[in-house]
Amino acid sequence: xxxxxxxASMTDxxxxxxxxxxxxxxxxxxxxxxxxVTADDLDALYVSNMASGEFEGTTGVVNALAHDIGALPAYTxxxxxxxxxxxxxxxAAWQSVASGASDLTLLVGGEKMTHLxxxxxxxxxxxxxxxxxxxxxxxxxxFGGLAARAYLETTTDADPARVREALxxxxxxxxxxxxxxxxxxxxxxxxxxxxLDSPVVADPLRLYDYCPVTDGSAALLFCPESVARExxxxxxxxxxxAGATDTHVVHERADPTWMGAVAESAERTLEMADRHIAxxxxxxxxxxxxxxxxxxxxxxxYADRGEGWRLAADGETTLSGPLPVNPSGGxxxxxxxxxxxxxxxxxxxxxxxxxxxGDRQVDARRGLTCNVGGFGNxxxxxxxxxxx
Amino acid sequence: xxxxxxxASMTDxxxxxxxxxxxxxxxxxxxxxxxxVTADDLDALYVSNMASGEFEGTTGVVNALAHDIGALPAYTxxxxxxxxxxxxxxxAAWQSVASGASDLTLLVGGEKMTHLxxxxxxxxxxxxxxxxxxxxxxxxxxFGGLAARAYLETTTDADPARVREALxxxxxxxxxxxxxxxxxxxxxxxxxxxxLDSPVVADPLRLYDYCPVTDGSAALLFCPESVARExxxxxxxxxxxAGATDTHVVHERADPTWMGAVAESAERTLEMADRHIAxxxxxxxxxxxxxxxxxxxxxxxYADRGEGWRLAADGETTLSGPLPVNPSGGxxxxxxxxxxxxxxxxxxxxxxxxxxxGDRQVDARRGLTCNVGGFGNxxxxxxxxxxx
Numbered sequence: 001x002x003x004x005x006x007x008a009s010m011t012d013x014x015x016x017x018x019x020x021x022x023x024x025x026x027x028x029x030x031x032x033x034x035x036x037v038t039a040d041d042l043d044a045l046y047v048s049n050m051a052s053g054e055f056e057g058t059t060g061v062v063n064a065l066a067h068d069i070g071a072l073p074a075y076t077x078x079x080x081x082x083x084x085x086x087x088x089x090x091x092a093a094w095q096s097v098a099s100g101a102s103d104l105t106l107l108v109g110g111e112k113m114t115h116l117x118x119x120x121x122x123x124x125x126x127x128x129x130x131x132x133x134x135x136x137x138x139x140x141x142x143f144g145g146l147a148a149r150a151y152l153e154t155t156t157d158a159d160p161a162r163v164r165e166a167l168x169x170x171x172x173x174x175x176x177x178x179x180x181x182x183x184x185x186x187x188x189x190x191x192x193x194x195x196l197d198s199p200v201v202a203d204p205l206r207l208y209d210y211c212p213v214t215d216g217s218a219a220l221l222f223c224p225e226s227v228a229r230e231x232x233x234x235x236x237x238x239x240x241x242a243g244a245t246d247t248h249v250v251h252e253r254a255d256p257t258w259m260g261a262v263a264e265s266a267e268r269t270l271e272m273a274d275r276h277i278a279x280x281x282x283x284x285x286x287x288x289x290x291x292x293x294x295x296x297x298x299x300x301x302y303a304d305r306g307e308g309w310r311l312a313a314d315g316e317t318t319l320s321g322p323l324p325v326n327p328s329g330g331x332x333x334x335x336x337x338x339x340x341x342x343x344x345x346x347x348x349x350x351x352x353x354x355x356x357x358g359d360r361q362v363d364a365r366r367g368l369t370c371n372v373g374g375f376g377n378x379x380x381x382x383x384x385x386x387x388x
Numbered sequence: 389x390x391x392x393x394x395x396a397s398m399t400d401x402x403x404x405x406x407x408x409x410x411x412x413x414x415x416x417x418x419x420x421x422x423x424x425v426t427a428d429d430l431d432a433l434y435v436s437n438m439a440s441g442e443f444e445g446t447t448g449v450v451n452a453l454a455h456d457i458g459a460l461p462a463y464t465x466x467x468x469x470x471x472x473x474x475x476x477x478x479x480a481a482w483q484s485v486a487s488g489a490s491d492l493t494l495l496v497g498g499e500k501m502t503h504l505x506x507x508x509x510x511x512x513x514x515x516x517x518x519x520x521x522x523x524x525x526x527x528x529x530x531f532g533g534l535a536a537r538a539y540l541e542t543t544t545d546a547d548p549a550r551v552r553e554a555l556x557x558x559x560x561x562x563x564x565x566x567x568x569x570x571x572x573x574x575x576x577x578x579x580x581x582x583x584l585d586s587p588v589v590a591d592p593l594r595l596y597d598y599c600p601v602t603d604g605s606a607a608l609l610f611c612p613e614s615v616a617r618e619x620x621x622x623x624x625x626x627x628x629x630a631g632a633t634d635t636h637v638v639h640e641r642a643d644p645t646w647m648g649a650v651a652e653s654a655e656r657t658l659e660m661a662d663r664h665i666a667x668x669x670x671x672x673x674x675x676x677x678x679x680x681x682x683x684x685x686x687x688x689x690y691a692d693r694g695e696g697w698r699l700a701a702d703g704e705t706t707l708s709g710p711l712p713v714n715p716s717g718g719x720x721x722x723x724x725x726x727x728x729x730x731x732x733x734x735x736x737x738x739x740x741x742x743x744x745x746g747d748r749q750v751d752a753r754r755g756l757t758c759n760v761g762g763f764g765n766x767x768x769x770x771x772x773x774x775x776x
Contacts, residue, residue, distance in 0.1 A: 001487075053515065054441045060470050060516030060636070063765045067518070067636035073652045075631035076766055077476045078468040082448050088465045091489070092480065099389075099486035101479070101630070127441065128448030130455070242489070243463035248448070248455035264461045377451045378464055 003097045003238045004387055006231035007035030007221035008350040010343075011110075013335035014185040016215035020052050020112035023217035024065045027340075028108045031219035032069070035231045039071040043102035048079045048089030048109035049339035054124045056112055065108065075102070082128040083140075083288065085109065086218070086342020087243070087371030087380030093222045094241045094382075103223060109343035110217030121213055125338075128374055130249045138250075141210060143375040144289035145202020147256045151291060152204065155257045156306035164204060166313035168195035170290040171208050171332050173318055178329025180319075180360035185214050185335030195290075209290040214335030218344035228387060234354045235387040239366070240273030243380040250375050259292075261379040262299035262370055269368070273383040277301045280383065281364035282352055283323065284345035286372035287330040293317075296370050297325070324362040327352060342371030342380060349384045391485045391626045392775055394619035395423030395609035396738040398731075399498075401723035402573040404603035408440050408500035411605035412453045415728075416496045419607035420457070423619045427459040431490035436467045436477030436497035437727035442512045444500055453496065463490070470516040471676065473497065474606070474730020475631070475759030475768030481610045482629045482770075491611060497731035498605030509601055513726075516762055518637045526638075529598055531763040532677035533590020535644045539679060540592065543645045544694035552592060554697035556583035558678040559596050559720050561706055566717025568707075568747035573602050573723030583678075597678040602723030606732035616775060622742045623775035627754070628661030631768040638763050647680075649767040650687035650758055657756070661771040665689045668771065669752035670740055671711065672733035674760035675718040681705075684758055685713070712750040715740060730759030730768060737772045 009030030011023055018026075024047060032039060047062040058064075062076040075096075081088035086109040093107040113121050126139040138146075148167065152160040172192055178184035190208060198207040221231070228235035244264035247253055253260070270277060277300055287293045294308030302323065303311060311317050317325035328334045328348035331341060349367035351357045366385040373379065397418030399411055406414075412435060420427060435450040446452075450464040463484075469476035474497040481495040501509050514527040526534075536555065540548040560580055566572035578596060586595040609619070616623035632652035635641055641648070658665060665688055675681045682696030690711065691699060699705050705713035716722045716736035719729060737755035739745045754773040761767065 051441055051447065053439055053512070054447075057515055058519070059439060059442075059468075059512070060518075060762060060765065062469065063516070063633060063636040063762060064518060066633045066766075071633070072635060073632040073649060075479070075768075076469065076633050077480065077631070080447075080466040080468060081450065081464065091463070092465065092483075095480075095483040095487040095489055098488065099483040101483055101486070124441070124447070127445055128451070130448075130452060131446070243465070244461040245451060245454045245459070245464050247460060248451040261461060374448060374451060377448065378454075380463075 001098045002225040003094050003222055004225040004228035004235040005220050005238060005350055006223055006228050006235045007031045008347040009034050010183050010218035010347050011216050012183050013214050013216035013337060015114045020056055020110055021061055021064050023112060023215060024108050024110045025068050027110060027217035027219040028065060028069050028106060031106060031221050035221045039069040042071045042074040042104050042106050044075045044096045044105040045071050046077055046079055046089050046092050046107045048085040048343060049111060050080055050082055050085050051124050055116060081378055082373040083338050084342060084371040084373030084378050084380050085339040087369065089343060090346055090382050091241050091243055091380055094238055097222050097224055105222045106219060107343060108217060108219040109340040111337035111339045112215045113213050113337060114215050132249060140375065142202045143250060144291055145205045148205050148291045151257045163309045165192055166309035167209060167290040168192040169312045170287060170293045171195050173312065174287060174326050174330040174332040177319060177327050177360055178333030181329050181334060184329040184333055185212055186333040205289060211288050211331035211336040214337040216335060216337040216340050218340045218347045220343055220346055233388065236350050236353050236384050237387045238382060239385045240269035240383040242268035242272060245378045246376050248377050257295055259295050259299040259376045261376050262296050265379040265381040266300050269381045269383050275383060280366050280368045282327060282362050282367040283325045284328060284348050284369045285325055286370055287326060287332050288336065293325060319360055319362055327360045327362055345369040345371060346382060346384060353384060353386050389486050390613040391482050391610055392613040392616035392623040393608050393626060393738055394611055394616050394623045395419045396735040397422050398571050398606035398735050399604050400571050401602050401604035401725060403502040408444055408498055409449055409452050411500060411603060412496050412498045413456045415498060415605035415607040416453060416457050416494060419494060419609050423609045427457040430459045430462040430492050430494050432463045432484045432493040433459050434465055434467055434477050434480050434495045436473040436731060437499060438468055438470055438473050439512050443504060469766055470761040471726050472730060472759040472761030472766050472768050473727040477731060478734055478770050479629050479631055479768055482626050485610050485612055493610045494607060495731060496605060496607040497728040499725035499727045500603045501601050501725060502603050520637060528763060530590045531638060532679055533593045536593050536679045539645045551697045553580055554701035555597060555678040556580040557700045558675060558681045559583050562675060562714050562718040562720040565707060565715050565748055566721030569717050569722060572717040572721055573600060574721040593677060599676050599719035599724040602725040604723060604725040604728050606728045606735045608731055608734055621776065624738050624741050624772050625775045626770060627773045628657035628771040630656035630660060633766045634764050636765050645683055647683050647687040647764045649764050650684050653767040653769040654688050657769045657771050663771060668754050668756045670715060670750050670755040671713045672716060672736050672757045673713055674758055675714060675720050676724065681713060707748055707750055715748045715750055733757040733759060734770060734772060741772060741774050
């Protein structure tokens with residue numbers, strides 16, 4: 001059965017004075033309104049959330065949401081795949097419809113994090129890594145620095161300073177896109193010098209290479225394609241969706257700059273969609289750190305090993321380039337509320353494919369999302385395309 | 389597509405000197421061995437777990453498990469539906485196969501809890517309730533006492549002392565069954581007087597009315613029925629599976645002794661199975677507290693409102709009765725490691741339907757599991773039947 005997306009919504013991303021449940025409700029009700037349905041039409045409700053228990057001392061957020069929006073007695077479930085929870089939610093929601101278990105499934109991803117100290121949020125996030133690495137203090141930002149060092153010194157033959165500037169250009173481009181996205185956390189233009197002058201986080205990477213801590217929620221509504229026109233004439237088709245894992249101990253990988261799970265997940269997704277990567281017009285990638293954008297472009301086959309940085313250096317991934325990447329602003333500038341991110345990626349493609357992306361609109365009939373958990377430990381990808 | 393179960397396993401339940409990841413690995417490898425497959429045959433791996441982050445400070449348990457058992461690059465996801473996480477995992481694993489996303493899915497449920505203080509584990513579990521109730525100290529055990537009071541005084545017209553004894557008989561029966569289950573936490577015979585003399589937890593209920601705190605893990609292997617014989621001649625068919633929610637604020641329900649989500653979920657499940665409740669030969673119910681067993685029997689339609697206690701009083705639910713309930717020993721005596729419980733219920737039915745249940749074997753070709761989150765806030769049910 002082919003599955004369609006017929007509604008989308010997201011809250012403002014940034015520092016929000018609200019509990020996670022309130023953010024989830026805001027995105028959920030926005031999405032239902034977008035599709036012109038009410039909560040009691042739902043057969044199933046999935047919530048992508050990594051750590052409401054650790055972050056707010058609240059579990060049962062799915063039951064609470066079903067109650068708050070009036071979705072009873074719809075089936076409810078929380079989906080967790082650490083920072084790839086949103087993408088895993090897309091796969092779960094797709095399965096609920098494709099299996100025949102549900103004719104109308106709402107997926108809501110969200111996280112509330114900015115009330116925590118950086119030490120606390122970094123520690124919870126680091127607890128997703130393998131204990132053998134966690135015990136040595138290797139947090140996610142540290143993985144970024146270690147991998148960037150390896151990328152500059154080993155993976156690529158190019159001048160390290162030029163590659164370093166290209167990584168900064170990823171952040172600059174994503175900030176530039178976010179300025180055109182009213183929901184994005186950052187609305188501030190930056191330049192390469194700003195990135196290279198920002199404080200060191202994990203050498204050679206600096207503060208502006210990294211995504212911020214963010215509160216926010218995003219939602220999508222799924223149904224069988226056969227009934228999609230009941231909700232909207234401009235539905236979006238889920239042409240493919242899949243996921244894959246890589247070794248949980250990052251230092252056991254032959255090359256930490258090769259995103260093997262991205263390659264595997266995308267291969268499965270494109271096979272399901274019966275498409276080639278060259279058929280994809282726009283990408284929403286997981287730029288938790290600037291380096292991850294070129295690494296994903298390499299794993300997806302857009303560039304040879306060690307050459308992905310050139311797409312940013314040459315401006316190919318800007319809104320006006322041949323392969324726009326992260327028109328939303330990405331994790332770097334739209335923000336990264338863990339469980340919301342993968343959902344927000346698909347919300348952006350929904351807007352782009354329907355021609356509703358305003359000042360950041362690109363020309364696209366097909367897009368791909370890539371949501372990464374840990375440092376490539378687990379990945380979900382989806383291919384969305386213009387429906388009718 | 390019809391889905392089959394072709395392998396099952398569970399660890400010893402009780403106090404285990406192991407991390408949750410070790411328990412998950414033990415059940416997972418046992419299940420793979422039971423079906424004669426290796427981890428690299430898996431397309432997908434689901435873990436049902438409520439709170440590894442709160443209980444052990446560890447997230448990412450699914451990636452860790454995929455790594456530990458060698459399941460890479462299988463898709464991985466954690467399923468959380470509080471104390472119904474195991475049942476939700478069955479629904480998720482079923483959807484993964486029924487949607488065509490996976491041809492072989494391993495589901496592993498597990499939780500590690502006994503290292504915590506009772507105050508800490510009770511607080512984490514209580515955090516799944518609505519804040520308006522949680523803030524007043526209404527924990528899950530307290531809900532049991534409040535509902536039992538309402539049941540004795542309002543729901544039933546019978547002599548309260550006789551009904552109270554019948555609730556004790558539920559615990560006695562489940563202990564008696566557990567003595568025949570070598571994996572069960574309690575191997576100790578008790579009688580009605582033991583229950584009625586045990587310390588008060590939430591009047592009128594006492595310590596022996598409640599399930600214990602438990603460590604443990606259980607696993608099931610799912611594939612399309614069309615290929616089930618490749619793994620075993622005695623496969624078990626998932627005839628139906630579904631879930632439903634009730635109001636998250638328990639005191640907003642018209643009657644806290646009516647398990648509405650159980651009724652709704654079972655109706656959907658039986659409709660999918662194209663069966664009537666009278667076609668079910670054996671039940672694994674969610675006896676977090678003794679009262680819940682008769683309440684579920686009423687919601688399932690085996691008894692009128694306020695009459696479910698009579699089945700225990702009359703011995704109808706014993707191993708030799710016409711409707712055996714919780715042959716495994718149930719949550720009360722097999723134990724209740726949150727995320728494992730719903731999976732363990734189906735593991736018991738798998739053994740019963742294959743005639744492998746030893747001293748606790750009942751005569752059954754079809755069974756039903758009922759896994760409850762919160763105090764009936766969310767429910768998943770499944771109907772399993774002899775395959776070939």
